[in-house]
Amino acid sequence: MREIVFDTETTGLDPKTGDRMVEIGCIELVNRVPTGATYHAYFNPDRDMPAGAEAVHGLSAAFLSDKPRFREKCDELLAFIADSPLVAHNAGFDFGFLNAELDHCGLEAVCLTRMIDTVALAKRRHPGAKLSLDALCTRYGIDRSHRVKHGALLDAELLAQVYVELTGGRQIGLGLGSTATESTVVEITTAIVRDRPFRPARPHAATPEELARHAAFVDTIKGAIWAA
Template identity: 50%
Template structure:
């Protein structure tokens, strides 16, 4: 059984070194590439303003986030949900650097970078030179984007989970694994001896056949002496 976590964050800006903070965290659990229904989601009060250009991306204003829990209050619950599973994110270094900054600020160790699975890297390896944003992947794989009017983290992880399944081989990924045992079983099946079943025509059938040939085939070569 392979457990993975698909994760996304929304922030007030690009760089934690410039004082930008996490405002939303969403994560869903996958087992053998499929969602189990377990998820973690929270909004976070960043204790600072939200620039208008960021609001245009994710839709959250400062007023939306006032009174939400601080990161330190939800950090352990998040870590418990993540446990030791690999963490899948689209442009994962962005999410890791923001979460690491928040964890260090809360007096907790940063995430192990060895756990990072960057779906953007996987997409670029599979579709070199093509657009590989989450939107582009969803369109390529026929994943419904109708609800995605802003970059809401909870919706994004659900979309990313579907795209990640396709990047890892799609809904039919297990067929190749099942094929070899099936073929081996067919090849190794013991062959049973067959009993010949000769067809012996009656005298009436032979006479009818001769009459048909006489009327249908003139000067038949097999009747020549």
């Protein structure tokens, strides 16, 4: 199964008030294993960058001024994500900005049925625990020492590791987890048995000669408690 883990950086919190997406990073997973295929792009938002947002992701208006607009890159982005499920942390936020940008281009929104929210997954698995990406990386021993500021591709890479852990751990990629079907187990077991060489059953009863040697040995034991 193909899935896309993605993250966005923006000028603020609400696309309905004029905030725009300025970066997106996508990681391809197949059967919960990263394939190495990624998509990453910066976008010129055609507006200023609030100081608070820049403090989070470090992307200034000057840096973004020569980057393409979203409409110039949306076709290749849509080609990359195709019709795969989309995984994000607090996914409603990222879907909101992605669909707002698509709307600006007059394109159809990504259906929310494709959304997988790792915050919701973490809440079910770890009720009452901290659910931030940093907290989940710490919980699962995922190295985030290189995460000085938020970055869409870096955060997507970290989230992909978190998502694998939230959905059963790295054994999923080997097909050995609880997701294996009964028929799969039967097929594997049958194949193992079929490949074993035939060995005839070995006799387990002692021969008359062995019994005689054992009796002679017992007779040599002095003061045996069973002879009292």
